[in-house]
Amino acid sequence: MMSSKQLIEIALLAGEIMLTNGAETHRVEDTMVRICSKGKLRLAESFVIPTVIVATVADENNNLVTVSKRIKSRTIDLNKISLVNQFSRDFQTHEYTYEQAIEILNKIKNKKGYSFYLLPFAAALVCCFSTILFGGKIRDAISAFFVGFVTQTILNFMNFKNFSYFISYIIGGSITALIALITVNLNIGIHLDKIIIGSVMIMTPGVAITNAIRDTIAGDLLSGVARGVEAFLIAVFIATGAGITLSLFR
């Protein structure tokens, strides 16, 4: 039987992994409460917004434990969310000891995503084929392939060096426009606008938008608004970056 302190540590670690990798806040709250419901607790509450986790449990003797965790860096790794989700289900049915549970969660936390070298190719494919979806020709798609490859490589590098997302999206947008201009001048691509529209797709804040909507319906208005603003700002940053380059080199 786990003590309430150990339970809340497990719940906090699980919540931290989910929130840093882009889960909705109500999903994080549900998972933490579900993990805490394994013990004989009188009270288990959690409050999560995109930057902070706060959780409180009280056992039968009314010993209150409250922990809070500040989330500073946020990335996107949906695989980890899926794994923690699976873990929280297993945790209810299986009898894990404290050490086992922490070990499993740490293994999930340190899990590597897809290979560093695969990402630029995936990004290049996204750019290439979304250019076609927006009505570009084959030659536009080929130049969008180059644009996506280079942009994602630079974004990866900036992510690795922990640039703030404000700077990395402005630089990303301007590099996209710059390389698109170069390819058009080299006579590889034809329509500049189609290439840029297709290539900006790799930076769209899809996770932020979807989470903002789903959080809002779940009643987490604070998180919904915060994420909505984040998504809107990212779109503005990308447009700013692309706009600067276009107005400089036109």
Add this chain to the structure above:
Amino acid sequence: MLEKSLVFQLISAFIVSFSFAILTNSPRKSLLYCGINGMCGWLVNLLLLRFGFSQILSVFFAALSINVLSEIFARFLKNPVPIFLIPGLIPLVPGAGMYNTMTALLKSQFELAIKTGMQTLLIAGSIAVAIMIVTSFNWVFKTFQRKS
């Protein structure tokens, strides 16, 4: 000729959603379903546009079908819904509208900027409303199932 381009568009939508799922590090097993999701949404969008629906309405119904499919996939594969939803919605994101708004602002054509900006916001809003409808119906459904 028309049918050939339709097939080509559907394959493109599949690859876009599939590759975007790799960018968001989705689980390996779900990649194929993400691609199928994006393809179905784009098919709905194209067909409705061809029947003469407005762009906003066809994006709305496309987002609706993507969301329903994501809920179904999520049930069967025991994964959270957003894993399938996010890559599926990517082809519908109004990138062209945002770009046109930006270039209109650069040329100081403010009337055009407001017009295209409003249209972009409406398309984004219709995607949001589609997600809201399906998700909240699903949650009502779940609570009924739990009670019975």
